[in-house]
Amino acid sequence: MNIGAASKASGVTAKMIRYYEGIGLLAKAPRKDNSYRDFDHRDVHDLRFIRRARKLGFSIDEIQRLLGLWRDASRPSREVKAITGTHIHALEERIAEMQAMVSALRHLSDHCHEDDRPDCPILEDLARA
Amino acid sequence: MNIGAASKASGVTAKMIRYYEGIGLLAKAPRKDNSYRDFDHRDVHDLRFIRRARKLGFSIDEIQRLLGLWRDASRPSREVKAITGTHIHALEERIAEMQAMVSALRHLSDHCHEDDRPDCPILEDLARA
DNA sequence: TGTCGACCTTACCACCATGGCAAGGTCAAG
DNA sequence: CTTGACCTTGCCATGGTGGTAAGGTCGACA
Incomplete structure (x- = not known):
């Protein structure tokens, strides 16, 4: 083959x-x-x-x-389950991080007018002191 | 500085x-x-x-x-919002993928006995024809 | 038999964002 | 003058994948 x-x-x-x-x-x-x-x-x-x-x-x-x-x-199936558990845990942590990003972004985006004016809370947040 | x-x-x-x-x-x-x-x-x-x-x-x-x-x-705040929207979308897609992984893994893991016996649906699933 | 296309081989380079290390220059305090 | 903290550049590594180049091999068809 x-x-x-x-x-x-x-x-x-x-x-x-x-x-x-x-x-x-x-x-x-x-x-x-x-x-x-x-x-x-x-x-x-x-x-x-x-x-x-x-x-x-x-x-x-x-x-x-x-x-x-x-x-x-x-x-022993125990070991397999352990590896899987660790992996699930890592995935869930990463998911939580990304969800936090999304909700922060969504909040900012909801308050952005989406027009020709320069006001935009997204940039304002990124730039805040 | x-x-x-x-x-x-x-x-x-x-x-x-x-x-x-x-x-x-x-x-x-x-x-x-x-x-x-x-x-x-x-x-x-x-x-x-x-x-x-x-x-x-x-x-x-x-x-x-x-x-x-x-x-x-x-x-124009429109552009900022557009970039953000694209990014949110990408994040959400990735999140959905990872959630699918987690639920598949969790399902398999729930049926794994976690003992000394070799039976383990996790490996069986990975190896299935 | 020649040739052509499909396949195989190895060996590189690139990505993205970051960390690490090495070898050396510079500065300030003691 | 020494010491330690800082700065400089440059190179290597990560992980998993794609690309590409230059060459060998095989099978089919004219």
Whole structure:
């Protein structure tokens, strides 16, 4: 299975497949005589796993650990839940920050006349001493 | 006013002040005989403006435009509101994405036993075909 | 057989905003 | 004169992805 086929099968770009291999997230694929990488179904599985985890916002480092736990048949589910909990927490913190930004901006924006006059509480707030 | 004083007065690190100057976001500070930058109160004002805007999640590019509008005494408030609206929209999209992640993760996590057994729907979901 | 297009390879550069470090100049106080 | 706090420039790193360039390989078709 060439990299293009693995890419199509997993939804991960060839570029990123090489990158994941380079940083050790994905096992090094054996090479054929022509130096092309040769992937198997396990690799495709791992790539799909990675793609899904990235979509859920896990960092590469977290995925590294999740994959390790996946490969460990006797993994304690506790650890998986811990990683997930930490990640949920980080996401929620970031969400709260952004929501604070939005409500501040919305408040300012609501009081902006949106016309040709220069008065604008948005700039006034940014510039206040 | 040396860079350290400007930094303290504005809350922006010296490093970032030099960076902002380098990319043209902040006016180039004149140099004293010893080649130290010499800031005035306008620079401090701009730096505070930048810091606040960054805290509200505006990109450097957006701040560039906001600062331009601020300096333009006849700025139409409409433009400021437009930039802000675009930014609010982007923030809300990102928030929605992250909330989707959180609810997916929470759903999976709620069904994870958190014990020594290997069963864990989180990994099962990531690995599903 | 020649050629062409699709594929593969490695190796760089760029992003964005920030932090860190190194090696050296400058200044003021003791 | 020394010491420590400050300033200078310049380079490297982050993270995850995209781009691009220069070259090797393969399969199909004329």
